[in-house]
Amino acid sequence: MSESLLDLSARRPDGSALPLAEFRGKVLLVVNTASRCGFTPQYAGLEALQRRYADRGFTVLAFPCNGFAGQEPGDDAAIANFCSTTYDVTFPILAKIEVNGTGADPIFRHLKHAAPGALGTEAIKWNFTKFLIGRDGRVAGRYAPATAPEKLSADIERLLAEPG
Template identity: 45%
Template sequence: MNVYDYPVHTNHGKEENLSKYKGQVLLIVNTATKCGLAPQFGGLQQLHEKYAERGLAVVGFPCNQFLNQEPGTDSEISSTCQLNFGVTFPLYAKIDVKGKSAHPLYRYLTKESPGLFGSKAIKWNFTKFLIDREGRIVKRFAPTVPPEKIESYIQKLL
């Protein structure tokens, strides 16, 4: 199995899977608009704008599991991201990324790419997973790692 095998829902409720990104480099991020790390939306958007034509796809999965920092509906989240952060990269439907209710995609990501000291749990918003063009997880980045620090890893994969 790889990331392409998991069904996800768009923020408009349509089911699809990530196979539409086959052949692209993916940066998968769990997001929250009311988080102190929300300014990272700007950096993620910059990566999207700079590298989309070369094959990078930044995809966001809003999550409300960390101090209720993403309480809105999918349409409210999308509007907030567009208005406040200029986000044009895809945002999917809000999901859980940890615990028993974690989305299967995130269960896979955390199992295959544990964090610091082998922890499988997502510790906070803006944990990032870099995926190569074949759907393999290349690296997991902690929430505090800003998008610009990931750029050199992305360039190597493009």
């Protein structure tokens, strides 16, 4: 398994590859998202973090997932439209993926292995699980779905203060 998330690629909604190496030297917050979840209002908090820290080298990466109670049923275009019109999201909304099971996206397999959850489980328990990634591409923290984005500010500040 890769030691750095930056060795992997995501898929944009248009199907093209987004090499995560493009984010080398940045602090990332990777989140599995859904448009019809009780945590969906966290998009506002994620966007607030994006706007607060973007000019310092921070980016949120959202990975929509329909794996939890069918809470992300739309296609990539519908998801992007929802995020833009409802929450004025400016960070990347990537192509819909799976985060658990045999079809789990390699990015989430990497994240879960690098930062297991409670009791060492690697499974993602619900939408809006968050992974904070340092400038070196290594996982610096995993946060539960109920953790509000604004609660991550101190950890983001700490990583932004580290040399790239």
